[in-house]
Amino acid sequence: MAATLCVKLPLKQGWLPLTQCIRHGSKAVTRHKRPMHFLKKKLLAVTEYIPPKPVAAPGAYPSQTERVQEDNGLVLLMKRDLRNLFQDCKMVAVLQNNSISADDMIMLRHRLLKYGITVKFFPNQVMRSFLSDSVYYNMVPLFVGPTVLFVSKEPKVKEMLTTLRTSPQMTLLGACVDHTLLSAQGIASYSKLPSVTVVQGELVSGLTMLTSRTAGMLQHHPAHLSALLQQYVKQQSPDSNTEAASKAEEAT
Amino acid sequence: MISLMKSVVGGLTAICRAHQHGPLYNHLKVLAAGVKTFEIPPDYSGVVLPEKSKLKFLNKVPNLKKARRQMKKLLDIQGPAKAANTFTSGQYAIVAMGGGYLHWGHLEMMRLTINRKMDPRTTFARWRINAPCKPVTRKGLGQRMGGGKGAIDHYVTPVRYGRLIVEVGGKVELGEVQHILTEVAKKLPFPAKVMSRESLAELHQKQQDMEGNNQNPWTFKQIAEGNMLGIRKVLSPFDVRYQGRFTGKFHFPWRV
Numbered sequence: 001m002a003a004t005l006c007v008k009l010p011l012k013q014g015w016l017p018l019t020q021c022i023r024h025g026s027k028a029v030t031r032h033k034r035p036m037h038f039l040k041k042k043l044l045a046v047t048e049y050i051p052p053k054p055v056a057a058p059g060a061y062p063s064q065t066e067r068v069q070e071d072n073g074l075v076l077l078m079k080r081d082l083r084n085l086f087q088d089c090k091m092v093a094v095l096q097n098n099s100i101s102a103d104d105m106i107m108l109r110h111r112l113l114k115y116g117i118t119v120k121f122f123p124n125q126v127m128r129s130f131l132s133d134s135v136y137y138n139m140v141p142l143f144v145g146p147t148v149l150f151v152s153k154e155p156k157v158k159e160m161l162t163t164l165r166t167s168p169q170m171t172l173l174g175a176c177v178d179h180t181l182l183s184a185q186g187i188a189s190y191s192k193l194p195s196v197t198v199v200q201g202e203l204v205s206g207l208t209m210l211t212s213r214t215a216g217m218l219q220h221h222p223a224h225l226s227a228l229l230q231q232y233v234k235q236q237s238p239d240s241n242t243e244a245a246s247k248a249e250e251a252t
Numbered sequence: 253m254i255s256l257m258k259s260v261v262g263g264l265t266a267i268c269r270a271h272q273h274g275p276l277y278n279h280l281k282v283l284a285a286g287v288k289t290f291e292i293p294p295d296y297s298g299v300v301l302p303e304k305s306k307l308k309f310l311n312k313v314p315n316l317k318k319a320r321r322q323m324k325k326l327l328d329i330q331g332p333a334k335a336a337n338t339f340t341s342g343q344y345a346i347v348a349m350g351g352g353y354l355h356w357g358h359l360e361m362m363r364l365t366i367n368r369k370m371d372p373r374t375t376f377a378r379w380r381i382n383a384p385c386k387p388v389t390r391k392g393l394g395q396r397m398g399g400g401k402g403a404i405d406h407y408v409t410p411v412r413y414g415r416l417i418v419e420v421g422g423k424v425e426l427g428e429v430q431h432i433l434t435e436v437a438k439k440l441p442f443p444a445k446v447m448s449r450e451s452l453a454e455l456h457q458k459q460q461d462m463e464g465n466n467q468n469p470w471t472f473k474q475i476a477e478g479n480m481l482g483i484r485k486v487l488s489p490f491d492v493r494y495q496g497r498f499t500g501k502f503h504f505p506w507r508v
Contacts, residue, residue, distance in 0.1 A: 033499050038485040044496050049508045050467040
């Protein structure tokens with residue numbers, strides 16, 4: 001006890017000791033960590049290990065050197081199919097497939113097949129690599145996510161739209177009809193157009209109407225025709241116009 | 253080689269055809285898919301097994317002319333190990349992750365468990381610690397305090413951080429001996445790990461990398477040696493030497 005607590009002896013009577021020296025020597029107990037001085041704790045906190053900032057994970061940035069991947073046989077086959085498809089078919093519609101069930105898909109296929117429209121699936125990667133080389137490269141942004149192709153040899157847009165009305169899982173994104181790219185609204189307006197035969201009939205009827213009217217006029221009395229021609233000449237010549245106008249002014 | 257294989261396969265198919273005629277067997281083919289490529293087993297050609305592969309018995313009490321009582325000498329278990337902290341002959345070892353004392357009971361436990369469970373024809377084990385030599389004194393039961401230092405009760409082996417306790421080697425992989433060593437390691441009076449040569453080197457490398465990559469501009473060494481703000485008042489020479497990585501027998505692996 002005397003060793004651990006050494007008190008400075010008072011020099012005078014009635015004077016209390018100011019300083020006490022207490023020995024905090026070596027402790028034999030090694031079971032636990034001894035309580036640390038607060039300053040030492042601070043020092044340890046200040047000098048903690050700070051790891052360097054982690055560098056970007058591999059693959060976070062696109063590689064500087066582009067990797068050219070050779071197409072395998074299956075991809076080449078699919079590309080050839082696509083080339084034939086775009087050559088043969090006049091209508092290629094791109095649709096988004098929002099998890100349609102297998103039964104619904106079968107029904108839809110069946111209904112489309114009535115009009116000769118077939119449903120085709122191609123991997124987007126193949127599709128994009130094919131389109132980027134072809135003249136239809138503007139269709140590339142359509143191929144994101146699950147996409148389906150509706151393909152037919154004849155542009156049967158109206159029939160396709162009526163069949164699609166029953167399956168809300170399919171969303172029309174765009175189409176290539178008669179080598180023309182159409183948006184979804186463009187397809188809708190295209191479907192409202194009358195058929196080619198009707199338009200041709202209208203044209204023919206218009207043309208025939210002109211000739212028939214000329215013929216009819218020729219069959220009228222010659223005096224009527226001459227009067228009409230005289231009037232026409234009068235309207236064409238500018239002098240007569242002014243004279244007529246001056247006469248009219250004098251008369252008033 | 254390939255041509256040979258082809259000829260063999262062709263011969264097989266020819267035999268098949270010869271035996272089994274008819275349209276049913278036309279589809280028979282030799283299936284080459286599914287042939288597995290096995291890993292090459294490790295090469296143990298350079299491993300030499302010693303004559304006595306088992307752990308030696310260690311004396312409970314050192315053979316001394318006169319047993320002398322010692323001081324506690326806590327420095328025996330403080331700080332990192334200076335000796336036996338690298339591999340010599342084996343591949344796998346129990347490594348102390350803190351300081352402590354092993355007494356004879358621990359040594360016997362390790363010896364019996366390892367000797368019983370290991371395969372002495374392919375494996376050998378070696379002590380990397382010495383027999384207990386440090387005396388620990390106790391006073392008798394029911395004795396009053398005072399009256400001087402007690403009698404020597406038992407002997408212990410002091411172990412510092414990073415010391416290998418037992419080394420295991422031979423024609424074995426880590427998976428074969430790991431369960432034995434972990435079973436032993438968790439019974440020791442200090443945190444201990446089973447390590448191979450590679451993992452120990454990796455640990456050292458990791459420590460070195462941490463020292464090299466430290467982004468903190470303030471290091472313990474700089475502050476302590478410069479005695480900034482009179483910090484040496486609360487630091488011991490032990491702290492200055494090990495830069496706060498040790499407190500007594502305890503090691504802080506996250507500090508550099």
